[in-house]
Amino acid sequence: xxxLERYLQAVKFWLPSRQSNDIVAELSADLYAQVEDRESxxxxxxxxxxIEALLKQRGRPxxxxxxxxxxxxxxxxxxxxxxxxxxxxxxxxxxxxxLLMSLAIAFSGSIAPAARPSHxxxxxxxxxxxLSSRMIPTAFIALATVTLIFALIERAHEKSNxxxxxxxxxxxxxxxxxxIPRAASTFEMAVNWVFFIxxxxxxNATQFSIGSSIHxxxxxxxxxxxxxxxxxxxxxxxxxxxxxxxxxxTPLRATLRLLSDATGAILFCWxxxxxxxxxxxxxxxxxxxxLLITQAINLWxxxxxxxxxxxxxxxxxxxxxxxxxxxxxxxxxTA
Amino acid sequence: xxPESFENLRLELRRGCLxxxxxxxxxxxxxxxxxxxxxxxxxxxxxxGTLYPLLRxxxxxxxxxxxxxxxxxxxxxFYLLSPGGAQVLDLLLAExxxxxxxxxxxxxxxxxxxx
Numbered sequence: 001x002x003x004l005e006r007y008l009q010a011v012k013f014w015l016p017s018r019q020s021n022d023i024v025a026e027l028s029a030d031l032y033a034q035v036e037d038r039e040s041x042x043x044x045x046x047x048x049x050x051i052e053a054l055l056k057q058r059g060r061p062x063x064x065x066x067x068x069x070x071x072x073x074x075x076x077x078x079x080x081x082x083x084x085x086x087x088x089x090x091x092x093x094x095x096x097x098x099l100l101m102s103l104a105i106a107f108s109g110s111i112a113p114a115a116r117p118s119h120x121x122x123x124x125x126x127x128x129x130x131l132s133s134r135m136i137p138t139a140f141i142a143l144a145t146v147t148l149i150f151a152l153i154e155r156a157h158e159k160s161n162x163x164x165x166x167x168x169x170x171x172x173x174x175x176x177x178x179x180i181p182r183a184a185s186t187f188e189m190a191v192n193w194v195f196f197i198x199x200x201x202x203x204n205a206t207q208f209s210i211g212s213s214i215h216x217x218x219x220x221x222x223x224x225x226x227x228x229x230x231x232x233x234x235x236x237x238x239x240x241x242x243x244x245x246x247x248x249x250t251p252l253r254a255t256l257r258l259l260s261d262a263t264g265a266i267l268f269c270w271x272x273x274x275x276x277x278x279x280x281x282x283x284x285x286x287x288x289x290x291l292l293i294t295q296a297i298n299l300w301x302x303x304x305x306x307x308x309x310x311x312x313x314x315x316x317x318x319x320x321x322x323x324x325x326x327x328x329x330x331x332x333x334t335a
Numbered sequence: 336x337x338p339e340s341f342e343n344l345r346l347e348l349r350r351g352c353l354x355x356x357x358x359x360x361x362x363x364x365x366x367x368x369x370x371x372x373x374x375x376x377x378x379x380x381x382x383x384g385t386l387y388p389l390l391r392x393x394x395x396x397x398x399x400x401x402x403x404x405x406x407x408x409x410x411x412x413f414y415l416l417s418p419g420g421a422q423v424l425d426l427l428l429a430e431x432x433x434x435x436x437x438x439x440x441x442x443x444x445x446x447x448x449x450x
Contacts, residue, residue, distance in 0.1 A: 025403075027383065029366065030367050030368045033368040059384055063384070
């Protein structure tokens with residue numbers, strides 16, 4: 001019977017002290033009654049393995065005690081879907097970009113040499129080690145902060161039940177994936193026109209000045225880049241105007257958007273590789289330092305190239321998805 | 336059919352019925368172990384990990400009354416349906432019968448529809 005007492009003691013450990021004696025006394029009465037019942041049926045005392053089997057059937061002491069405790073959760077079922085959504089947002093909109101940026105910086109060799117021990121192995125290994133040592137605390141703090149905020153909201157919800165108070169008229173309008181928001185088209189058109197005017201009036205040269213102290217010289221190949229972007233900005237502004245007039249995607253306009261985005265991205269990638277910068281002259285900086293800055297920029301631009309390619313593929317992927325999503329039979333929504 | 340899904344549905348269905356069965360069985364005073372045996376004899380197996388927290392909850396809600404008494408040289412806690420519990424039991428039984436009637440009608444309607 002010592003085993004029974006040990007079992008009850010283990011259950012008692014997990015119970016709130018205010019109720020533990022009462023609950024354990026009741027469980028004890030039940031347990032001993034069951035043992036006596038079995039013994040009288042068998043006509044003998046129960047063996048230790050039989051008692052062990054009986055206790056095993058009742059369950060682990062912690063789980064038995066747990067059923068007597070109030071069912072509480074850090075984040076309850078009502079808030080959990082919102083919590084999961086917030087975690088996804090933090091993961092994809094904060095942690096993943098942070099990781100990608102850190103990876104890009106680390107692998108383009110910006111890790112301070114002093115941060116690497118002299119006996120360290122390959123550079124990439126040091127970069128990964130340094131990155132993971134920063135990644136873990138960053139991820140932990142971000143995710144823990146979200147969890148803490150939601151735990152506090154859960155406590156507030158238990159008291160005020162504020163999720164029950166809502167107004168159906170405030171539900172978001174019906175979403176049409178083919179609809180182009182007019183605000184987005186207006187903004188896009190304005191940005192493209194401002195860019196176009198600035199580009200046309202300031203960038204048609206091989207030498208530019210920023211204020212009176214910075215002078216930039218580029219190679220003659222720049223004119224190719226200049227005219228390409230000139231046409232592209234004009235095309236984008238026109239497309240935005242068309243989208244404003246007819247605010248829904250059609251296969252044709254979605255394809256034009258893919259072409260314009262792809263052209264812009266390819267031109268930008270070419271710019272990174274073309275080594276167009278000839279010199280930068282800064283009035284307040286000695287010539288040799290200006291030369292160093294020029295070299296540094298020319299060194300850095302090709303290093304960003306892989307990132308630009310990744311971005312290009314991402315944009316193209318989203319544009320292709322839009323083309324696939326747009327139904328050819330799409331009719332303009334009735335306003 | 337996934338057996339686990341069926342088991343979950345079965346447990347869900349039984350959960351509400353167990354409250355009804357416990358209240359009905361406690362029209363006669365009993366302590367936990369004999370109550371378990373009574374229910375098991377009528378085909379309603381209930382483990383102690385479910386029964387005792389349920390008894391406590393029903394007592395907190397004022398549906399049951401309990402008292403510690405010594406019987407067979409052992410202290411036991413006896414439960415009995417309270418007057419409030421008896422009223423609730425009547426209401427729950429009415430609800431139970433109404434659900435039973437509704438389900439039978441739905442089944443009858445569908446059987447006729449199929450035929």
